[in-house]
Amino acid sequence: MSHTEFTPEHLKEIYDFAVQLAKDAGRMLMDGVDARCGNDSTAGIQQEQVEKDSSVDIVTQTDEDVEAFVKERITKKYPSHDFIGEETYSKGASKDYLITSAPTWCVDPLDGTVNYTHLFPMFCVSIAFILDSKPTIGVIYAPFLNQIFSACSGQGAWLNETRRLPLVRNPVPPMPEQAPKGCVFSCEWGKDRKDVPDGNLYRKIESFVNMAGEIGGRGGKGGMVHGVRSLGSATLDLAYVAMGSFDIWWEGGCWEWDVAAGICLLQEAGGLVTTANPPSDPATAEITDVKLGSRLYLAIRPAGSSATETGRESQERVVREVWKRVRHLDYSRPGA
């Protein structure tokens, strides 16, 4: 089945379905929070057990329950579509990239698992619908924040279904002239903490410090970004780039279910997403759209034109300025 067989009406139906599904899944995540806080009438009984298990088991269970719920709803409504979920994928033996040109749902039932475990509100459910390998519908719901982000190809990107993204859009501001100076830079420390010289941890840190250091410092690489932010959720990082809150997000190591919905959202908002790893010729290399399964992502917020540049030109300028300052990360991937 090719992309062209989906009429606008059909896509709209799928979009509405995905938004409602995200809301229902988000409510399940909050039920898990309430149970752990003892805000549920049945929770008191389970409370002791929960604490004994350091809350890890209940999180795993919620994660699996939400994925099963989402998968069941999707396969019932759209039995011909493929489904890739974080939980089922992670339990499989293969780490291959499995998304084909077929209509495919790519779902992270719980992004920001560490945040959820600790009840820090930056967690969400992420639901993407992919056509011809392109994220075409994306819905991200962060229930503790009461924020739902949604986008459908050609329909724009939205916060809480009423506020078009980016937030500032009359006009959309261009990227700062001296970027990365003036930019909010979002990045994540991730799980790879091996104390290996030139391992991913040290490559990331060197990159972060280059972006943060004063202008003229770091052997000329100092970027003096306006702020460095780490939320612990790749999905919400992308949502806040789409919102225009973060100017730059640079990350290696996450997976397609972490970013598929966010990429749709960002592209619909007018953002750019390409690879995190700098090419050999950062000043002149062609800037291509990111490969969904590449595990290496560099996102730039929506940007308007200035007197001297189009929005896209200013985004590409910032991509090159980031590439000059960051290290190559090592996250290999079969089939991507």
Next chain:
Amino acid sequence: MSHTEFTPEHLKEIYDFAVQLAKDAGRMLMDGVDARCGNDSTAGIQQEQVEKDSSVDIVTQTDEDVEAFVKERITKKYPSHDFIGEETYSKGASKDYLITSAPTWCVDPLDGTVNYTHLFPMFCVSIAFILDSKPTIGVIYAPFLNQIFSACSGQGAWLNETRRLPLVRNPVPPMPEQAPKGCVFSCEWGKDRKDVPDGNLYRKIESFVNMAGEIGGRGGKGGMVHGVRSLGSATLDLAYVAMGSFDIWWEGGCWEWDVAAGICLLQEAGGLVTTANPPSDPATAEITDVKLGSRLYLAIRPAGSSATETGRESQERVVREVWKRVRHLDYSRPGA
């Protein structure tokens, strides 16, 4: 006027006043957001001007307007109380610590200014009432997140006036046995980005990497924290420690108006806050309450007892584990 002259009824009246004041001030912050997004009927006219000024002037103006509003309301209602606000203080020549034993309001009209400038939701107003040099009432309102945090000495700490903090409290979990492993560690990059060997930037980074690195790595200092978070708001960092979401917050460089309300909140929730700078004998030094104006803060979340430790013992254990891994920061302060 000493603390003892305030009856519980009088304190309750001041507390209610502070909560309402924070709500009103937060609404002014959101009016500034709406004006920049063009969601206000009068905003269209000003939009071009706003973008021309890179939105910095409107942020400064909102910051000053909110402080003037809060100050006027306080001085009208409580003319005998002292007032210290971030905006008025920063314009003064002195950097001395000015809080005395007199009843004093300590206010940050806008914490997370960079976030506010970029419309990232992690910004708030922070209002503290200090008696005998102790933060006695603290109210923090993050209007874009719809989260209000409030506390009054002896009355507990609350989220949105209905949910007692920490969120998980039946029972409150002890600190992880192998902490900092298992902990969410919150830290900020700050504004001091000087590329000076052994300057604050490098001391911070070395500390962050020690906390993050694998166990056994970093010359034995690897702490393998569960996650590293940077929000860009010291006030909200403290609020999330009080909520139990962040286990550890370590920071140097912020000021009393950034932390006064948050310290009240955290202490009422059962947390601990002491100095960021490790003493010469981290394993045995007495762990004293933080000095409000010290600019050096280490906060540990509320903790319950286990079979082998009281909550306080487990918090002190974590303080020592952090002190072993972090560097001494250089933020001197006259009079603190």
